[in-house]
Amino acid sequence: MKVFITGGTGFIGKRVVAKLVERGDEVRVLARSDRAAAIAELLGARAVPGDLFDLPALREGMQDCDLVFHIAAWYEFGTDNPEKMYRVNVEGTRNVMEAALQASVPKIVHTSSTVVFGDTQGRVVDEGFFQGPPFLTEYERTKWQAHYEVVLPLIEKGAPIIVVMPGGVYGPGDHSFISEMMHQFCLGTMPVVPGHDTALTFAHVDDVAQGHILAADKGALGESYILAGPNLTLGELFDLWALLLGRRRPWLYVPALFLRPLAPLVGLLNSWLPLPKLFSRETLALTGATYMARSSKAQQELGWRPRPLRDGMLETLLTLSQEIPASKEAACRRKKRALTALFAASVLMIAWLLTRRRD
Numbered sequence: 001m002k003v004f005i006t007g008g009t010g011f012i013g014k015r016v017v018a019k020l021v022e023r024g025d026e027v028r029v030l031a032r033s034d035r036a037a038a039i040a041e042l043l044g045a046r047a048v049p050g051d052l053f054d055l056p057a058l059r060e061g062m063q064d065c066d067l068v069f070h071i072a073a074w075y076e077f078g079t080d081n082p083e084k085m086y087r088v089n090v091e092g093t094r095n096v097m098e099a100a101l102q103a104s105v106p107k108i109v110h111t112s113s114t115v116v117f118g119d120t121q122g123r124v125v126d127e128g129f130f131q132g133p134p135f136l137t138e139y140e141r142t143k144w145q146a147h148y149e150v151v152l153p154l155i156e157k158g159a160p161i162i163v164v165m166p167g168g169v170y171g172p173g174d175h176s177f178i179s180e181m182m183h184q185f186c187l188g189t190m191p192v193v194p195g196h197d198t199a200l201t202f203a204h205v206d207d208v209a210q211g212h213i214l215a216a217d218k219g220a221l222g223e224s225y226i227l228a229g230p231n232l233t234l235g236e237l238f239d240l241w242a243l244l245l246g247r248r249r250p251w252l253y254v255p256a257l258f259l260r261p262l263a264p265l266v267g268l269l270n271s272w273l274p275l276p277k278l279f280s281r282e283t284l285a286l287t288g289a290t291y292m293a294r295s296s297k298a299q300q301e302l303g304w305r306p307r308p309l310r311d312g313m314l315e316t317l318l319t320l321s322q323e324i325p326a327s328k329e330a331a332c333r334r335k336k337r338a339l340t341a342l343f344a345a346s347v348l349m350i351a352w353l354l355t356r357r358r359d
Contacts, residue, residue, distance in 0.1 A: 002065045004105075006030045006052065006096055007072030009039040011174055012111070012166070015209030016069060017043045028061045030072070052092030058099035065103065067216055070096045071111045073146075075139060077177055077282040082138040089142035094150045097159065107160050109216050114167040114201060114228055115140045116147045119289035122199075124231060126294055127165070127224045136289060137282040155222045162219040164212055167228035167293055171205035171312065172319040177283060178202075179320075181234075185241050186321050195253035196235035199290040203229035204312035207304075214302040225298040229306040231290075244314045245321070256288025 003020055007013040008029035020027050021044035028048050029040035037047035050057020052072060062068055074088040093110070100108050118131040118140065135141040147163070155161050170178050184190045203211075211227035219225060232240070235253045242249045298304040 001067060002026045002028070003067045003069065004028045004030070004048070004061045004065045005045075005069040005071060006092075007070070007111070008043075008045065009036040010071065011171075011176075012169060012205055012208055012212070013069075013071045014039070014043060014173075015206055016071065016212050017045050019209055019213055021045060028065070030057065030061055052088065052095055055095060055099060058096060059103060062100055062103040062105055065105050066107065068096070068100045068105050068108045069111070069212060069216070070100075070108065071212070072096075073111065073143070075176060077137050077139060077286070079138055079282075082142075085138050086142050086145070089139075090145045090150060093146040097150060097154055097161070101154070101159060105160075107162065107216060107221070109162050109164060109212060109219075110151050111212070112147045112151070112163050112165045112224070113143045114165050114226060114291055114293045116144045116165070117291070117293065118144075120292050122290050122292075124292045124294050127226055127297055129293075136285050139282075160221045162215050162221060163224040164215045165224055165226045165228070165293070166208045166211075167201035167203060167226070167291065169205050169208050170202055171316055174205065174316075181237075182241065182317065182320055183324075185238065186245070186317065186324060188247075190238070190250060192252045192254060193238050193250045194234045194259060194287050195255045196233040197256050198287050199231055199233045199292050200237075201228035201231045201291065201293055202237075202309060202313075203227055203295075203306045204316075207306045207312075211298060211302070211304045214298075214304050218302045220301070223301075225302060225304075226293045226295045227298055227304065227306075228293045228295045229312075230309045231292040232309070240310070240313060241317060244310065244317055259284050259287040 003025050005013060005017060005027065008017045008027070009031065017027055017029060017040070027045040029043075029045045030050055030052075031037035031040050031047040032051040037049060040047040048057055048061035050061070070093060072088075072092065074085045076085070079085050097108065097110070117125055117129050119136065120129070132144075135144065151161060151163060168178055169176075170182070181190070207229070208227050211225070215225050238250050241247075295304065295306065
């Protein structure tokens with residue numbers, strides 16, 4: 001089978017490419033740089049130079065293909081370029097879909113996300129759930145627009161598209177905010193963490209990649225499939241990490257009530273003092289939200305099975321711990337007290353202001 005993939009050198013895409021090559025498919029990967037082309041070729045695929053806005057490259061790569069995976073997206077919280085994120089996530093998706101339809105590709109798998117459901121407010125939802133604006137992040141907004149304003153209208157017109165919807169994806173090689181939290185926890189620099197009112201769903205990257213292939217092989221055209229593992233609060237997640245690594249639990253879990261009011265202040269500070277993405281305006285605005293979904297449909301119709309969370313998290317934590325130099329770990333521990341004091345002072349200030357307002 002001939003397969004064309006966008007995002008084939010990214011976190012999820014590399015695993016999809018490797019699995020397809022391993023089973024004998026002829027894989028072509030859209031590569032927007034020499035580095036991406038080299039990665040694609042190392043994986044055993046053929047690199048097609050170009051990007052999401054290079055229509056001739058898209059058409060060339062899709063020629064005579066049996067299947068297209070559109071995995072490419074800009075995944076970031078706290079972006080300082082929302083216009084570019086819209087262009088990549090929305091206009092880029094439109095270009096890929098239109099090119100695939102013009103090339104008469106018989107099957108297209110589009111990677112959406114459970115963030116299109118927005119804050120589920122404690123509910124565990126399925127593929128039939130719908131919620132519109134307001135949006136907490138630009139990533140949420142642009143993935144929602146790609147899903148509901150580009151892909152679903154094409155499906156309604158008969159386009160042969162299958163949608164997969166990962167939740168929080170983790171695993172070795174991740175560079176998202178999940179990985180950053182894990183990294184800081186391994187360094188011992190997160191004694192103060194968000195509490196039990198913020199929840200996500202988690203699945204290992206290899207399982208999500210396998211879910212993409214199962215959707216292509218077994219999924220029904222026009223259908224959506226959630227690829228999401230267990231739902232955990234961030235507090236439960238940090239407790240799990242502490243248990244797996246044999247470390248102490250964080251000593252303070254801060255409710256969203258005290259974190260969300262800091263978002264505008266952090267946004268202002270970030271305009272002249274660059275801060276880690278983990279402490280951006282958008283990540284603080286996310287506290288208190290729940291992005292929880294169930295994968296019953298994918299498990300029943302595709303035979304998808306996510307691995308136990310403990311197994312996947314332990315593998316990821318051990319890999320990450322081995323990558324942290326001892327010198328860096330020692331330096332970060334020296335900063336721990338100062339960071340903790342600063343964060344605690346900010347929380348206390350917000351608590352005092354809220355109490356004063358009520359009085």
